[in-house]
Amino acid sequence: MHGKSAYPQAIKLAKCLAAGIASLLALFLLFASSGCSVKKFAAKRVANVLAEGGSVYASDDDPELIGDALPFGLKTMEGLLIEIPDHRGLLIATASGFAQYAYAYVDLLAFEIEQSDRQRARELRLRAKRLYLRGRDYGLRALALREPGFYAKLHQDPKAALAPLTPADVAPLYWATVAWSAAIAADKRDMDLMADLNLIGAMINRCLELDEGFDQGAIHQFLVSYEGGRSSAQGGSVERARKHFERAMALGRGQQVGPLVALAENVSIRLQDRQQFTQLLQEALVFDVNKAPEHRLANLIAQRRARLLLSRVDDYFIGN
Numbered sequence: 001m002h003g004k005s006a007y008p009q010a011i012k013l014a015k016c017l018a019a020g021i022a023s024l025l026a027l028f029l030l031f032a033s034s035g036c037s038v039k040k041f042a043a044k045r046v047a048n049v050l051a052e053g054g055s056v057y058a059s060d061d062d063p064e065l066i067g068d069a070l071p072f073g074l075k076t077m078e079g080l081l082i083e084i085p086d087h088r089g090l091l092i093a094t095a096s097g098f099a100q101y102a103y104a105y106v107d108l109l110a111f112e113i114e115q116s117d118r119q120r121a122r123e124l125r126l127r128a129k130r131l132y133l134r135g136r137d138y139g140l141r142a143l144a145l146r147e148p149g150f151y152a153k154l155h156q157d158p159k160a161a162l163a164p165l166t167p168a169d170v171a172p173l174y175w176a177t178v179a180w181s182a183a184i185a186a187d188k189r190d191m192d193l194m195a196d197l198n199l200i201g202a203m204i205n206r207c208l209e210l211d212e213g214f215d216q217g218a219i220h221q222f223l224v225s226y227e228g229g230r231s232s233a234q235g236g237s238v239e240r241a242r243k244h245f246e247r248a249m250a251l252g253r254g255q256q257v258g259p260l261v262a263l264a265e266n267v268s269i270r271l272q273d274r275q276q277f278t279q280l281l282q283e284a285l286v287f288d289v290n291k292a293p294e295h296r297l298a299n300l301i302a303q304r305r306a307r308l309l310l311s312r313v314d315d316y317f318i319g320n
Contacts, residue, residue, distance in 0.1 A: 078094065091142035091172065102182065115312075129186040129190075138175075139173070143169060158202040174219065176203070204223060217249070217256070217259070220244040221258050221259045221262055227240040228270060255292035256298065257302045261284050264309065269316045274317040281306040284302060
């Protein structure tokens, strides 16, 4: 199973909250008890701002501050979706928000404490699984707006279900795929969920076909982990993982350290190449996050994982 460093924008939640949200929320609350049309108008105004987003979160240099703020934003989005359940942009933003929050603030914490408190780490991973599935479901809902019955069709015939999708559908498809894959990785004891593993490859490869440059290499970075994290018998490939790494670095213009961490965790360990593992993670750690403000928060999260991995190098390369 691929590693958890599959997130190119690990917490790039610029789409979650944007400038002006306070005034728009005030407008929504003002009309909350008014007629349906007025209430929906206010909800749509807020939803449009949330869906379009900005850079205030992605460029922040304080991950803990963002982690404290995000739950309110996610619950606000869910509340708005009760009023306007077919707002596609908001569904996509909510899908990405839950997937990224689960990774950066729940799953990564589980990884951090797993050696000192296995029970608590297990509890956190189960919570992350629930959050990932919530994100997946919002992504699938966005896809179902254009392809009714998409979830059922996907299980019946993945290729046929994915064929009608266009480049405009890559965002919800990508986030549904990422969240679904992460949920599977978070709880390998869930056999019903594990049965969906065959869908992940079909979904991410369809994303690649439709828009390989999506989000500055996000699809390729996911595929570094997906290909490198599976054995040859499972269909994985170190060679393909390396090619995806090269494309991810090129499309990201070397401004994102996530691909370095993904390659180290999913390929270097698999090949028992301790030197490469160390070099990749050290390269990630020396990167100046201020050189790429739009990726600052994502890079800080990736560097946090890199430090954890380096601290456990002897566990991964015993005898080397």
